[in-house]
Amino acid sequence: MSDNATAMKKHLLSINDLTREDALLILDTADELARVSDAPIKKLPTLRGRTVVNLFYEDSTRTRISFEAAAKRLSADVINFSAKGSSVSKGESLKDTALTLQSMGADAVILRHGASGAAHRLAQWTNGVVINAGDGTHEHPTQALLDAFTIRKHLKRSSGNATGVGEDLSGLRISIVGDILHSRVARSNVLLLHLLGAKITLVAPPTLLPVGVEEWPVEICYDFNEAIEDCDAVMMLRLQLERMKSAFFPSAREYSRLFGLDRERLLHARKKPLILHPGPINRGLEISAESADAVESVILEQVANGVSVRMAVLYLLLGGAHE
Amino acid sequence: MSEQNSGKFLLTSIRDLDGRERDIRIAGGVITEISSGGELDGIQHEDEKVIECRGLQLLPGLVDLHTHLREPGREDAETIRSGSAAAAMGGFTAVHAMANTDPVADTAGVVEQVVRLGRDAGYCDVFAVGAVTQGLNGRELAELGAMAHSMANVRVFSDDGHCVFDSLVMRRALEYVKQFDGVIAQHAQDPRLTENAQMNEGKVSAKLGLAGWPAVAEEAIIARDVLLAEHVGARLHICHVSTAGSVEIIRWAKARGINVTAEVTPHHLLLTDDLVASYDPVFKVNPPLRTDVDVRALREALVDGTIDIVATDHAPHPKESKECEWSEAANGMIGLELALAVVQESIVKNKMASWRLVAQRMSISPARIGRIDDHGLELGVGIIANLTVVDERIERKVSEIKSVSKSSNNPYRDLILPGKVMHTFLHGNLVVHQGELVRPL
Numbered sequence: 004m005s006d007n008a009t010a011m012k013k014h015l016l017s018i019n020d021l022t023r024e025d026a027l028l029i030l031d032t033a034d035e036l037a038r039v040s041d042a043p044i045k046k047l048p049t050l051r052g053r054t055v056v057n058l059f060y061e062d063s064t065r066t067r068i069s070f071e072a073a074a075k076r077l078s079a080d081v082i083n084f085s086a087k088g089s090s091v092s093k094g095e096s097l098k099d100t101a102l103t104l105q106s107m108g109a110d111a112v113i114l115r116h117g118a119s120g121a122a123h124r125l126a127q128w129t130n131g132v133v134i135n136a137g138d139g140t141h142e143h144p145t146q147a148l149l150d151a152f153t154i155r156k157h158l159k160r161s162s163g164n165a166t167g168v169g170e171d172l173s174g175l176r177i178s179i180v181g182d183i184l185h186s187r188v189a190r191s192n193v194l195l196l197h198l199l200g201a202k203i204t205l206v207a208p209p210t211l212l213p214v215g216v217e218e219w220p221v222e223i224c225y226d227f228n229e230a231i232e233d234c235d236a237v238m239m240l241r242l243q244l245e246r247m248k249s250a251f252f253p254s255a256r257e258y259s260r261l262f263g264l265d266r267e268r269l270l271h272a273r274k275k276p277l278i279l280h281p282g283p284i285n286r287g288l289e290i291s292a293e294s295a296d297a298v299e300s301v302i303l304e305q306v307a308n309g310v311s312v313r314m315a316v317l318y319l320l321l322g323g324a325h326e
Numbered sequence: 327m328s329e330q331n332s333g334k335f336l337l338t339s340i341r342d343l344d345g346r347e348r349d350i351r352i353a354g355g356v357i358t359e360i361s362s363g364g365e366l367d368g369i370q371h372e373d374e375k376v377i378e379c380r381g382l383q384l385l386p387g388l389v390d391l392h393t394h395l396r397e398p399g400r401e402d403a404e405t406i407r408s409g410s411a412a413a414a415m416g417g418f419t420a421v422h423a424m425a426n427t428d429p430v431a432d433t434a435g436v437v438e439q440v441v442r443l444g445r446d447a448g449y450c451d452v453f454a455v456g457a458v459t460q461g462l463n464g465r466e467l468a469e470l471g472a473m474a475h476s477m478a479n480v481r482v483f484s485d486d487g488h489c490v491f492d493s494l495v496m497r498r499a500l501e502y503v504k505q506f507d508g509v510i511a512q513h514a515q516d517p518r519l520t521e522n523a524q525m526n527e528g529k530v531s532a533k534l535g536l537a538g539w540p541a542v543a544e545e546a547i548i549a550r551d552v553l554l555a556e557h558v559g560a561r562l563h564i565c566h567v568s569t570a571g572s573v574e575i576i577r578w579a580k581a582r583g584i585n586v587t588a589e590v591t592p593h594h595l596l597l598t599d600d601l602v603a604s605y606d607p608v609f610k611v612n613p614p615l616r617t618d619v620d621v622r623a624l625r626e627a628l629v630d631g632t633i634d635i636v637a638t639d640h641a642p643h644p645k646e647s648k649e650c651e652w653s654e655a656a657n658g659m660i661g662l663e664l665a666l667a668v669v670q671e672s673i674v675k676n677k678m679a680s681w682r683l684v685a686q687r688m689s690i691s692p693a694r695i696g697r698i699d700d701h702g703l704e705l706g707v708g709i710i711a712n713l714t715v716v717d718e719r720i721e722r723k724v725s726e727i728k729s730v731s732k733s734s735n736n737p738y739r740d741l742i743l744p745g746k747v748m749h750t751f752l753h754g755n756l757v758v759h760q761g762e763l764v765r766p767l
Contacts, residue, residue, distance in 0.1 A: 098649050118651035119524075119535040120605030127606075139653070141535030190535055214540070215532030 005126075006138075015316055016122045016134040017142050018194035026198055028173060030117075030152050031313035033308070036169045039076055040311060042060040051078035056109040057083045058100070060116040062252045065282060065306065066136050070113050075314035084110070084168075092148050097121065101128040111321055114138070119187075132320045140185045146281050149189035149312040151199055154236050157277050173200030178230045178276075180206040181240030181289055183325060184213050188281045189240060193219055194259050206230045207262065227262055227270045236277040239264050255288060265291035275299050282306070333755045334371060339363040340379035340715065343682040343704055350384070355754035356484025359428060360707055362750075375756075379715060382748060385685050387712035388666065389692040389701045391482065391580070391589060392565060392637035394658070394721045395452070398436070400430025404642040406411070406440065409662070410449040411767050412640070413733040414757045415664040417747040418699045419450050419713035420693065425457040426487040430469035432457035434476035441478045448765070449714075449757055450750075453696060455481040458510060459497045459650075463489045467499060474506040481697040484511035486565055487612075489547060491517055492641060493575045496551060500560035507697060509587075511563040512551050514572070515613065519543035524653055526599040526614040528743050536652065537597035539614045541569040550574050552579035552586050564588040566639050568613040577632045587695050589637035590624050592661050592668035593737055597621075603736070607648045607655030608737050611641070623673055628687060629679050635692040642733030659737045663729055667743040670718060675744055689714075700718065700753070711754040720746040731766055 011028075023030070039047055055074040057067050067083065074081045085102065094145030097116070104112055105226075111132040114122045126133040137143040151172060158175055159167030177196055183205050196203050199295045203221040205212065211216040212223065224230040231237060242258065252258045259265075264278065278300040286292050295302060335352040340363070347363025352369070359366065370376055389660060395409035402454050404412075405424070411420045423440050425431035437454035444452020456473035460466045462485045473480040483503060488648075490496045490512060492648020499510050520543045525531050547565055552575065555562035564576065567588045579586050592613060598618055601609045609615060627633040641658025648655050669688065673679040693702025703709040724738045750758035757764055 096646065096650055116651070116670055118653040120652045122607040139535055140537075187535060190533070213532035214538060215529035216529050218529040218532070 005246060011012065012281075013320070014126045015123075015144050015320060016126060016133060016135045018147055018191050018198065021198070022197050025170070026148070026151070027169070029148055029312065029315045029319060030155060032319060033148075033152055034166050034317065035313040036310040036314045037308070039314070040230060040307070045076050046192065048072065048078050049318055050077040052081045053110045053321055054108055055079045055081050055111045055113065055169050055317065056104050057081065058082070058086065058112050058114045059102065060086050060121075061137070063115050063137065066115060069306070069309040070136060070313050072310045073317055076251050076310070076314055077317055079317070094240070097124060098128050101125050105129045106129060111317065134316060134320065137187050139187065141187050142191040143187040144191045144195075145309070145313055145316055146188050148316070149193040149305055149309040150192055150238065150279055151195055152312050153279065153301050153308050154277060156308070157301065158235055166194060171199040172196060175201045175236065176204065176234040177201050177236045177238060178204045178206050178234045179238045179240065180227060180230075180264070181239070182211045182242055182246060183216070184211045185205045185243060185246070186198050192238065193221055204230050204234065208252055211246075227268060231268060231272045231274055232278050235274070236279060237264060238279045239283065239290050241283065242285055259288055263289050263291065264292045264294045269294060269297070277301055279305060327610060329664065334374040335751070335756065336366060336370060336374050336376045337384070338367050338376060340382055341403065342384055343685055345727045348384070350627070352541045352751065352754050353390070354589065355711060357705070357707055357709050357711050360705065361624070364703045377749065378437050381717070381719065383681055383682065383716045383718055384705070385417065385716060386689040387704070387714050387750065387752070388417045388494055388688045389696065389698070390418050390421040390638050390640070390662065391563075391635060391696055391742045392486070392639050392642045392765050393421040393423055393662065394426070394501045394639070395423045395440070395456040396642060397427065398439065402644050402732070404739065406443040406450070407447040408450060408730060408767060409445050409640070409642070410444055410452055410730045412660070412662040412729065413729055413765055414449040414752065415763065417666050417750055418662060419712035419714070419750065419752050420453060420698060421450055421662070422453045422455050422482055422696055424486050425455045425484060426462060430457050430547045431455065432460050432462075434469065434472040434478070437473050437478035438476050439482050442641060449647060449763070451701065453482070453698060454478045454480055455482045455486070458483045458485045458490050459495065460650060464491055464495065467495070467502065470499070470503055470508065471506070474503070474508060477639055481506070481508050482511055482563070482695075483508055484513065486511065486513045489515040489517060491547075491681055493550065493554070497554050497558060500555055500562060501558045504516060507561045509561040510696060511565050512547065513565050513625070514547035514551065516543040525602050525610070525616075526616050528599065528617060530599045530602055530686045533738050534605070538600070542618070544569055544613055545571040545575055548575050552584050554574070556582065556584045560585065562586045566591050566594065566613055566637070567624065567633055567668055568594050568616050568620060570620045573623045573627040573632055577627070579634065584674050587634040587691075590628055590633045591639045592636060592672075593659055593666045594624055595621065595628070595636070596668050597737060605652045607650065607652050608735055608739075610652060610655050610657055612657035612737060613657050629673060629683065634687070636669055636688050636697065637692065638662050642731055643735050644733060648735050654734050659735050660729075660731050660733055663727070663731065664724065664736070664738055666716060666747060667745045668738065668744040671743055674718070711751050713751040715749040716745055717748050718745045720744070722746060
């Protein structure tokens with residue numbers, strides 16, 4: 004595995020940093036590493052002596068814990084650096100923080116930040132590996148990787164291949180539903196799902212699609228009932244509550260009626276689609292309780308897969324290829 | 327500034343705007359003699375400095391209608407002294423200092439201070455732009471008359487950085503400054519359509535996840551304001567036009583006889599929003615960098631006269647304001663020292679325009695819009711010697727050029743640009759010689 008790792012880019016800032024082969028390598032590596040998580044002793048010695056910093060400028064317990072668990076299962080030393088609020092209000096610039104962490108010998112910095120492009124900036128200032136754990140409304144590459152991993156595992160397995168290892172996502176139709184405009188999850192997923200050969204439909208009110216979306220390799224559909232008819236997986240996005248105040252749509256109820264996933268809407272689907280959500284869920288808003296808990300829902304499994312995928316990313320970016 | 331006017335110079339074999347070689351004699355602050363090239367060579371007057379100019383291009387001293395000199399208030403970014411020195415290095419003999427200082431230039435006291443500091447520095451003539459509204463608040467008019475009648479003699483008023491958004495306030499401002507032949511220079515930006523805007527709204531912003539600044543936010547204000555200017559018969563100037571759509575509206579307004587003028591910045595003539603993909607805030611500016619289509623339309627409009635002038639919008643910022651996340655960074659880029667080079671690169675090198683047209687757009691027209699008499703003059707005996715001499719043959723790596731601005735937010739640093747200002751004459755005195763300040767900062 005590590006022979007191929009040398010070909011990957013140094014950082015993971017965007018899905019655009021990955022080739023199709025890189026992406027498949029990450030997914031296949033995650034598949035292998037998932038077995039560690041199932042073993043009684045959930046630990047590999049690969050990153051012993053390496054220091055991984057979780058630098059989180061936004062609250063995101065689940066992503067931070069997921070990266071922490073991933074790093075620890077590879078025996079890395081983990082430092083959690085929570086810098087809530089903007090760098091400016093905190094008084095120290097992102098650059099100074101980056102230089103400080105570098106002086107402390109961080110081999111990798113996992114950055115969650117409210118500003119789009121923050122991980123790109125960090126990578127310009129530090130020698131270590133930078134992994135983007137969500138930057139503003141730009142990207143969240145490891146979320147897309149774990150989504151693809153989850154989809155593949157369910158929809159690309161066969162009798163001789165229980166987890167779909169080695170497969171891409173060609174032939175699958177996937178709908179991404181909700182606030183595309185502000186979603187880093189959607190941006191990373193569009194790039195990755197396309198890279199892996201899936202057909203993507205974005206479902207949203209026009210106000211929540213970015214101007215310029217025409218250039219994306221996707222179909223646009225304003226009608227969720229129509230989109231759900233013939234799709235293999237539905238990826239629901241979290242609706243930020245502050246969008247209610249900015250005239251993006253008339254009311255939460257109307258949004259929910261038109262773009263929420265409830266039991267009735269699921270009846271429009273010809274085949275039962277896999278239901279994904281990056282969490283945390285607004286039950287009753289973008290997804291009803293029944294849908295979230297339906298058998299098709301793999302939301303909790305996404306969380307578990309997140310650890311394996313992040314282990315794979317850390318393993319491939321830090322595991323020997325770079326000093 | 328013009329305390330001495332003692333310099334005596336003979337420029338030999340310099341090329342004028344019609345491409346003819348000339349010998350030009352300067353004394354007592356004015357041009358005293360013009361002959362065909364080589365005629366005066368060897369006929370040196372006493373105390374006269376002869377400057378060999380074969381192959382060099384003579385331009386009237388450049389005039390910038392839109393400069394941020396940051397003083398008073400942000401002397402860490404630029405001072406009137408450093409900024410006017412940068413202007414001289416770029417071939418400017420006059421700049422208009424924008425009003426968004428701290429305190430805001432909204433009273434006679436502040437505009438007079440700006441002009442006085444410019445005079446003390448002596449690198450170029452500094453004119454003050456007065457604020458349209460008090461503290462740039464967009465609601466109450468500033469003391470426009472007091473500024474106009476002050477020693478600073480203000481004729482250009484602008485809330486630049488902010489749009490005069492209230493239609494009634496804009497109407498009144500346009501009407502009021504008619505009494506002293508003033509002009510309102512509008513920063514056209516609908517504030518609601520650009521809340522938290524970070525870059526041009528389009529395919530690049532969609533990809534980068536940065537909030538968009540739509541072209542319509544500029545165009546809608548320009549459309550409103552040309553109609554207001556028509557209605558009250560006033561003079562309107564549009565700052566930093568950045569979109570192809572704005573060009574169309576201004577073209578329409580001019581065809582209709584509306585008294586509107588417009589400027590484009592050097593950066594909007596050369597750079598596009600693709601550069602934002604680096605997330606390097608050196609490319610963050612307001613209005614934002616647009617697309618290829620806009621750049622092409624702006625160049626054509628500058629050449630055909632729909633856009634009257636180039637204005638730098640020189641906006642110095644200290645390092646820390648740019649060494650940060652994109653969304654935290656300040657808007658603006660420096661431009662005085664390289665404006666002429668960028669214009670050469672954008673419209674001269676590709677033969678879209680002649681040096682005569684450059685002189686019109688960067689000196690003569692801006693001087694007329696600003697109502698200043700000593701600059702932007704046609705070459706002739708007796709005119710005040712505000713002159714720029716450029717060597718168009720030189721190409722330079724921008725990264726290797728030493729800047730005299732206090733700030734380094736230079737978006738051209740990875741480029742090679744043509745042309746170098748060799749000499750700048752201010753009121754007959756040599757302030758830049760062989761590309762160096764005669765009096766170092």
